[in-house]
Amino acid sequence: xxxxxxxxxxxxxxxxxxxxxxxxxxxxxxxxxxxxxxxxxxxxxxxxxxxxxxxxxxxxxxxxxxxxxxxxxxxxxxxxxxxxxxxxxxxxxxxxxxxxxxxxxxxxxxxxxxxxxxxxxxxxxxxxxxxxxxxxxxxxxxxxxxxxxxxxxxxxxxxxxxxxxxxxxxxxx
Amino acid sequence: xxxxxxxxxxxxxxxxxxxxxxxxxxxxxxxxxxxxxxxxxxxxxxxxxxxxxxxxxxxxxxxxxxxxxxxxxxxxxxxxxxxxxxxxxxxxxxxxxxxxxxxxxxxxxxxxxxxxxxxxxxxxxxxxxxxxxxxxxxxxxxxxxxxxxxxxxxxxxxxxxx
Numbered sequence: 178x179x180x181x182x183x184x185x186x187x188x189x190x191x192x193x194x195x196x197x198x199x200x201x202x203x204x205x206x207x208x209x210x211x212x213x214x215x216x217x218x219x220x221x222x223x224x225x226x227x228x229x230x231x232x233x234x235x236x237x238x239x240x241x242x243x244x245x246x247x248x249x250x251x252x253x254x255x256x257x258x259x260x261x262x263x264x265x266x267x268x269x270x271x272x273x274x275x276x277x278x279x280x281x282x283x284x285x286x287x288x289x290x291x292x293x294x295x296x297x298x299x300x301x302x303x304x305x306x307x308x309x310x311x312x313x314x315x316x317x318x319x320x321x322x323x324x325x326x327x328x329x330x331x332x333x334x335x336x337x338x339x340x341x342x343x344x345x346x347x348x349x350x
Numbered sequence: 351x352x353x354x355x356x357x358x359x360x361x362x363x364x365x366x367x368x369x370x371x372x373x374x375x376x377x378x379x380x381x382x383x384x385x386x387x388x389x390x391x392x393x394x395x396x397x398x399x400x401x402x403x404x405x406x407x408x409x410x411x412x413x414x415x416x417x418x419x420x421x422x423x424x425x426x427x428x429x430x431x432x433x434x435x436x437x438x439x440x441x442x443x444x445x446x447x448x449x450x451x452x453x454x455x456x457x458x459x460x461x462x463x464x465x466x467x468x469x470x471x472x473x474x475x476x477x478x479x480x481x482x483x484x485x486x487x488x489x490x491x492x493x494x495x496x497x498x499x500x501x502x503x504x505x506x507x508x509x510x511x512x
Contacts, residue, residue, distance in 0.1 A: 259511055262512050288500055290500060293508050299508065299509075
């Protein structure tokens, strides 16, 4: 796809990975997007008290095309699911997903006909944050965990990302 | 108290053939009216100069599943002139429809759509009878007593249509 195709077999690859991951993990831009009460905890994480900008993630983008992190904060109803999936598909690669709160992780207390039993049924989730709602500190922890995860990625894994997504879609659907 | 309530007395005078049943519970008057007369009684309660029930506070459905007739539609009316609340109830069997009161109170539009959505009771002469809460193409009416809370396809993976 890009430069990684040519550098994959060379000793330059780890260095390139390190530089790119360093740039990516300290400027994760989340998409402005909240579904339920957990969204208030997400909003307050960006306030002065908790200050998400210490971790480089304060730039909440109203457009999914400028974002690379989706924080699914709140209960995902089946009526809302197509819109959430569409927002996720509009985000450019590379992109990550945090399932924030018990409802996003597993459906939470809502074992009902109208709630998706965990957003991992429709999205590839990277970090799960339990709690009802989770404290803002846990979102910061999730972002730190995500930074660790991004640090371990290599560009070589991401070059076939479109095929990986198709595989995931096949497995889910 | 129900017998001396002015609205109940007026309905009984105006609709002598209609067998209405009025009870009082904690100073709230409940009037059970037959389904065929619900529209005329509502219009009378709205238009009568002494009563003027100009506000439809709520309209909802009830499912008494094993009983027959199965459903009940409840109208909660309020009169600013008399500062009085009145609760009308009408019993509806499965598969039967009720006359819409949308032409009397505009607020009934969405309330009747909600009852239609969640109980499956159709309303005659409703201008826009579509589902209001659940999405288009949903099968079933979740507030019915015989509807499983988890939904019929709880075990299957959920695939949204994008």
